[in-house]
Each structure stands twice: as structure tokens, then as C-alpha cells.
Amino acid sequence: EPEVTQTPSHQVTQMGQEVILRCVPISNHLYFYWYRQILGQKVEFLVSFYNNEISEKSEIFDDQFSVERPDGSNFTLKIRSTKLEDSAMYFCASGTRWSGEQFFGPGTRLTVL
Amino acid sequence: AQTVTQSQPEMSVQEAETVTLSCTYDTSESDYYLFWYKQPPSRQMILVIRQEAYKQQNATENRFSVNFQKAAKSFSLKISDSQLGDAAMYFCAYRPSTNAGNNRKLIWGLGTSLAVNP
Numbered sequence: 631e632p633e634v635t636q637t638p639s640h641q642v643t644q645m646g647q648e649v650i651l652r653c654v655p656i657s658n659h660l661y662f663y664w665y666r667q668i669l670g671q672k673v674e675f676l677v678s679f680y681n682n683e684i685s686e687k688s689e690i691f692d693d694q695f696s697v698e699r700p701d702g703s704n705f706t707l708k709i710r711s712t713k714l715e716d717s718a719m720y721f722c723a724s725g726t727r728w729s730g731e732q733f734f735g736p737g738t739r740l741t742v743l
Numbered sequence: 744a745q746t747v748t749q750s751q752p753e754m755s756v757q758e759a760e761t762v763t764l765s766c767t768y769d770t771s772e773s774d775y776y777l778f779w780y781k782q783p784p785s786r787q788m789i790l791v792i793r794q795e796a797y798k799q800q801n802a803t804e805n806r807f808s809v810n811f812q813k814a815a816k817s818f819s820l821k822i823s824d825s826q827l828g829d830a831a832m833y834f835c836a837y838r839p840s841t842n843a844g845n846n847r848k849l850i851w852g853l854g855t856s857l858a859v860n861p
Contacts, residue, residue: 661847673788673834675848686848719786725847730776730795730838732849734788 632656634735636722642741643712651707651738653722662705663723663732664697666690673721679705712742745770747837749852756825757860763810764820764855766835772796774840777811777818778849782832791833794818796840822857830859 635654643649655662664676677687677697684697696708705724709716719739723732746769756762768777779791794802794811801809806826810819822829835852 663848665849667786672853673836673849673851675850678848688848721788723788723849730840731778731790731793732838733790734780736785736787739786 634722634724634733636720636735636738638738639736640739640741642743645714645742646711649709649712649740651709651720651722651740653705653707653735654703655705655722655724656733657703659724659726659733661685661725661727661732662697662699663725664707665721665723666718667721667737668715668718676707709740712740714742716740717742745772745837745839745850747835747850747852749835749855751855752853753856753858755858755860756822758827759824761821761823762825762857764822764833764835764857766818766820766852768816768818768835768837770816770837770839772839776838776840777809778836778838779807779809779818779820780834780836781829782834782854783828783830788834792820825859827859827861830857832856 637652662679667673675688677691678685694710698706719737721737722735725732748767775796777794781789781791792804806823808821832854834854836849
């Protein structure tokens with residue numbers, strides 16, 4: 631069964647460093663999403679991506695964040711200069727045009743020291 | 744603004760018994776999707792069940808079923824014959840039914856932590 635994959639599973643970085651979180655969505659999906667979940671808190675939407683551009687973003691998704699689909703299979707989230715409060719679980723999800731559900735990857739746990 | 748409320752931060756159930764998790768939501772949309780996701784300790788987000796608002800019939804998936812009350816904006820999850828592997832965080836989520844590129848994000852409740860006692 632096709633699934634969304636994410637790498638790395640855990641990333642530790644120093645404050646101020648850049649990180650790139652990688653996702654491979656399900657191959658025939660057209661909509662891609664990033665969510666984050668700070669430990670013990672609710673899941674928060676970051677950004678959605680369709681047709682090679684951002685279709686929606688939250689107020690969390692400021693200039694420090696960017697997304698890219700560099701090669702037609704990978705979907706990346708870049709955090710330019712990480713802050714302590716960026717420590718969270720980051721989930722990638724993908725979905726089709728017509729179905730309602732979003733399929734989630736296993737997440738990347740980001741720890742900023 | 745659309746919101747999702749889960750009023751039970753923690754629940755527990757005896758193995759083999761039935762438990763119901765509550766979820767209410769607020770929206771002015773007439774067509775939308777509702778979901779229950781399970782997050783075990785591994786923190787993977789697993790879709791348990793989905794409901795389209797236009798469907799009157801409640802969704803079921805094996806031991807999992809929902810009680811969807813559109814007028815009351817209520818969407819509860821019933822787990823029958825609870826198993827130890829059902830222990831997890833359960834999130835209720837909402838999404839408008841739109842084919843536009845935007846406004847497709849999931850809106851989440853705070854979650855209910857379910858413990859299953861042997």
C-alpha cells in the first residue's frame with residue numbers, strides 16, 4: 631500500500647541553523663501539506679501546496695519557512711534560522727483532488743538546542 | 744471561524760468494553776468532512792474513520808463507528824471491544840468540502856488520550 635515517507639525521523643540542530651525536512655508524498659497525489667505538533671499540544675497547519683505553488687499558509691508560516699517540490703517526488707520544508715520554539719513534530723501529508731482525507735507520514739521530530 | 748472541540752482530555756476503558764469519545768465542531772459550511780485520527784506513542788498519525796457531511800448514514804470501520812449529528816454539530820467515535828492496541832491519542836478533525844486549491848487544511852481538536860486497562 632502506498633504511503634507517505636519522511637526523512638529524517640529525528641533531527642537535532644543548534645538554534646540559528648537551517649534545517650530541511652524531506653517528504654515523499656504518495657505518487658498520484660496532487661495536494662501536499664505540512665503540519666506541526668509541539669509536544670503535548672494540538673496539531674497546527676503550516677502550509678498547503680498545489681500545482682507547484684503555495685495555496686494556503688498559516689500565520690506560523692513566516693519568512694523563516696519555505697517549501698519546495700524540487701524534483702516532482704520530494705516535498706521539502708526549510709526552516710532558515712531555527713528557534714527554540716520550532717522544536718516539534720513535523721508531519722507531511724498528501725491527498726488527491728477528490729477525496730477528503732489526507733494521508734500522513736510518520737513525522738520528523740525536530741529538536742532545537 | 745471553524746473550530747473543533749474535544750472536551751475529554753483523558754478517557755479510560757476496560758479491555759473488551761466500549762468507549763465513546765466526544766467531538767463537537769462549529770462551522771457555517773453545509774458540506775464538509777470529519778475525521779478521527781489515532782496517534783499511538785510512535786506519534787504516527789493514522790486515519791481511523793471519515794464521514795462526509797452530506798451522508799446521513801454513520802460511518803463504520805470494523806470496531807470503530809461514529810455518531811454523526813449534523814444539526815447538533817456533534818461527531819463522536821465509538822470503539823467497541825476495546826483492545827490494548829487502541830491505547831493512543833485520538834484527534835477529531837474537520838475540513839471543508841472544497842475542490843479549490845485553498846481552504847483544504849485540517850482543523851484539529853486538542854485530542855483525547857485513551858487508556859485501555861487490561
